[in-house]
Amino acid sequence: MSKQPVQLRILDARIGDGIPMPGYATEGSAGLDLRACLEKPLTLAPGESALIPTGLSVYIEDPSLAGMILPRSGLGHKHGIVLGNLVGLIDSDYQGELMVSCWNRGRSVFTVNVGERIAQFVLVPVVQARFEVVEEFQASDRGEGGFGSTGRH
Numbered sequence: 163m164s165k166q167p168v169q170l171r172i173l174d175a176r177i178g179d180g181i182p183m184p185g186y187a188t189e190g191s192a193g194l195d196l197r198a199c200l201e202k203p204l205t206l207a208p209g210e211s212a213l214i215p216t217g218l219s220v221y222i223e224d225p226s227l228a229g230m231i232l233p234r235s236g237l238g239h240k241h242g243i244v245l246g247n248l249v250g251l252i253d254s255d256y257q258g259e260l261m262v263s264c265w266n267r268g269r270s271v272f273t274v275n276v277g278e279r280i281a282q283f284v285l286v287p288v289v290q291a292r293f294e295v296v297e298e299f300q301a302s303d304r305g306e307g308g309f310g311s312t313g314r315h
């Protein structure tokens with residue numbers, strides 16, 4: 163499978179030397195795990211969140227692509243460690259450090275260790291809209307029905 167080239171800068175010298183470079187864990191992995199580039203372990207009390215640097219920046223460049231930062235399922239389900247913004251969206255023109263908002267939505271204290279995999283980065287296609295303002299839409303089967311209008315079962 164051909165892979166999309168994306169420019170990457172390593173902002174923290176520990177990456178590649180102590181903290182592994184991000185890589186796809188398996189051939190079929192959709193996400194690259196992002197690691198906590200912390201100076202020391204960080205303890206998150208229940209309900210607390212912190213913005214954690216990853217030591218990396220990417221320049222996606224192509225406006226028909228974006229990055230998404232998503233939680234890791236194990237951390238989220240077992241430990242309640244998800245993202246403070248629920249999902250992170252990385253614009254194609256963003257060149258700053260990738261940051262992960264880690265939120266402890268669980269009931270126990272959780273310690274994020276230095277270099278720990280805290281979230282994952284997924285490259286996704288994007289289609290930008292060019293809005294055409296109209297007075298009325300052509301009728302559709304659904305019309306304005308939503309929020310359960312088709313019934314529950």
Ligand SMILES: O=c1ccn([C@H]2C[C@H](O)[C@@H](COP(=O)(O)OP(=O)(O)OP(=O)(O)O)O2)c(=O)[nH]1
Pocket residue numbers: 231247249250251252253254256259260261262263
């Ligand atoms: O989890 C995230 C979410 C965003 N970003 C960076 C990349 C993104 O391109 C930029 C702006 O994100 P967004 O547009 O979601 O935030 P905003 O609050 O609208 O900020 P801005 O006014 O800078 O667009 O912040 C991250 O590093 N991590």
Ligand SMILES: [Mg+2]
Pocket residue numbers: none
């Ligand atoms: Mg924005």
